[in-house]
Amino acid sequence: xxxxxxxxxxxxxxxxEQRRExxxxxxxxxxxxxxxxxxxxxxxxxxxxxxxxxxxxxxEMYVFEDKGGRPMALRPELTAPVLRMYVNExxxxxxxxxxxxxxxxxxxxxxxxxxxxxxxxxxxxxxxVDSALAEAEVIMLAEEILSSTGISFSIHIGHLALxxxxxxxxxxxxxxxxxxxxxxxxxxxLSDYLTSKGWDDxxxxxxxxxxxxxxxxxxxxxxxxxxxxxxxxxxxxLDTTGIPYTLDPGIARGxxxxxxxxxxxxxxxxxxxxxxxxxxxxxxxxxxxxxxxxSCGFAIGFDRVMVARGDQGPPHQIxxxxxxxxxxxxxxxxxxxxxxxxxxxxxxxxSERSLTQQLSRLSKSADxxxxxxxxxxxxxxxxxxxLRSGIQQELTLPEAISEVTGxxxx
RNA sequence: GCCAGGGUGGGGUAGUUGGUCAUCCUAGGGGACUGUGGAUCCCCCGACCCGGGUUCGAGUCUCGGCCCUGGCCCCA
Numbered sequence: 001x002x003x004x005x006x007x008x009x010x011x012x013x014x015x016x017e018q019r020r021e022x023x024x025x026x027x028x029x030x031x032x033x034x035x036x037x038x039x040x041x042x043x044x045x046x047x048x049x050x051x052x053x054x055x056x057x058x059x060e061m062y063v064f065e066d067k068g069g070r071p072m073a074l075r076p077e078l079t080a081p082v083l084r085m086y087v088n089e090x091x092x093x094x095x096x097x098x099x100x101x102x103x104x105x106x107x108x109x110x111x112x113x114x115x116x117x118x119x120x121x122x123x124x125x126x127x128x129v130d131s132a133l134a135e136a137e138v139i140m141l142a143e144e145i146l147s148s149t150g151i152s153f154s155i156h157i158g159h160l161a162l163x164x165x166x167x168x169x170x171x172x173x174x175x176x177x178x179x180x181x182x183x184x185x186x187x188x189x190l191s192d193y194l195t196s197k198g199w200d201d202x203x204x205x206x207x208x209x210x211x212x213x214x215x216x217x218x219x220x221x222x223x224x225x226x227x228x229x230x231x232x233x234x235x236x237x238l239d240t241t242g243i244p245y246t247l248d249p250g251i252a253r254g255x256x257x258x259x260x261x262x263x264x265x266x267x268x269x270x271x272x273x274x275x276x277x278x279x280x281x282x283x284x285x286x287x288x289x290x291x292x293x294x295s296c297g298f299a300i301g302f303d304r305v306m307v308a309r310g311d312q313g314p315p316h317q318i319x320x321x322x323x324x325x326x327x328x329x330x331x332x333x334x335x336x337x338x339x340x341x342x343x344x345x346x347x348x349x350x351s352e353r354s355l356t357q358q359l360s361r362l363s364k365s366a367d368x369x370x371x372x373x374x375x376x377x378x379x380x381x382x383x384x385x386x387l388r389s390g391i392q393q394e395l396t397l398p399e400a401i402s403e404v405t406g407x408x409x410x
Numbered sequence: 411g412c413c414a415g416g417g418u419g420g421g422g423u424a425g426u427u428g429g430u431c432a433u434c435c436u437a438g439g440g441g442a443c444u445g446u447g448g449a450u451c452c453c454c455c456g457a458c459c460c461g462g463g464u465u466c467g468a469g470u471c472u473c474g475g476c477c478c479u480g481g482c483c484c485c486a
Binding site: 006049057059060077080107109110112113253271272273275299325328353354356357359360361364369371374375387 | 411412443444445446447448459476477478479480481482483484485486
């Protein structure tokens with residue numbers, strides 16, 4: 001038997017309805033904040049992804065040649081495509097741009113809990129504005145979107161300038177290494193590494209810095225920085241709004257294009273892959289041939305949010321089923337048409353069996369049964385039976401529709 | 411790429427030191443039942459992940475592969 005490709009999933013209706021429900025909540029929050037949806041191609045020229053991340057990521061991607069021999073890749077993420085799109089078509093639009101996307105991405109990696117080879121990201125990009133207020137907006141939006149999904153999470157916010165200020169004397173390559181240790185909170189590894197390089201004196205201050213949880217302590221270690229006022233303003237805005245967060249100067253993010261604020265959000269109820277969101281302030285447009293443009297954004301791992309929620313069952317929708325005798329079929333078809341026109345989910349019996357059997361089937365899935373036979377047809381009525389209470393009544397079609405429409409989901 | 415544990419009908423399971431027709435529950439289909447449901451009874455459907463090896467004989471032992479779950483690495 002054929003199997004689905006490793007790391008991919010099939011979704012049955014029960015799961016799909018839950019996913020659409022959560023996706024819808026995320027879209028709604030983004031809409032209320034003035035963000036509008038965009039869409040980019042499922043695959044792009046390979047260069048788009050290697051320009052920024054190097055050739056090394058090729059082995060983590062689905063790469064192929066098209067029939068013209070052009071190197072292509074299924075998108076492994078959406079920030080680069082969105083910024084490519086901005087450079088191509090968005091340059092002349094009034095700034096700032098508020099865009100969001102919900103789309104699938106592909107990475108050739110070892111599947112784990114909350115990590116698949118095809119996965120969905122919900123993300124926003126705020127393009128063309130460079131301010132503490134913009135950064136605060138993005139963080140607040142992230143908080144509100146995740147809150148709407150009902151999961152529990154914690155927000156960690158950092159700024160790359162903080163660690164960088166202590167490393168100004170260190171060559172770029174070694175800085176990167178050090179940031180990796182800090183990001184993982186691997187202090188032993190850090191200590192060994194710094195000792196081997198003869199920079200022992202840095203170790204204590206770096207560890208102290210990444211352990212700081214308020215700005216005064218941070219600046220006591222770093223001293224004055226050019227970004228001090230900007231950082232102070234960001235956190236002061238966040239404090240004003242009362243949004244819960246943890247200051248975390250150790251956050252490094254994996255990529256070089258981040259320039260300032262960086263933040264990550266972690267969910268409870270997940271395994272090792274517990275990060276559900278990552279983002280920050282970055283500059284990417286100039287790499288794709290555009291003007292140097294400040295941007296800020298984040299991406300949510302949608303599948304991880306769904307894992308963190310757990311299976312809560314699909315949202316209930318009122319359903320009516322139509323059971324009929326052969327004499328009533330024409331009238332039953334008309335009734336079904338009217339129920340559907342009124343927005344009611346309505347299933348028409350296809351078994352052509354006895355009423356007993358039709359009702360038996362309906363009792364498992366439907367909230368209401370519409371029983372239609374010769375009598376109903378002759379009087380242009382319907383018999384509406386509430387399958388939960390067992391109460392049934394003969395009604396006109398409009399009466400039946402308003403009875404069903406007015407009922408509450410169980 | 412690495413490590414550990416797994417893979418028996420659609421879902422969940424039993425299967426002894428290798429030895430009849432591979433167990434049970436559930437789901438699904440049909441019937442008893444052509445104007446009133448959930449119950450009951452009966453019937454049906456349907457599985458040893460794939461391939462090689464050992465053996466008279468493999469669901470069971472062995473090797474390789476595939477896939478699943480979790481962890482490492484990585485994480486744009």
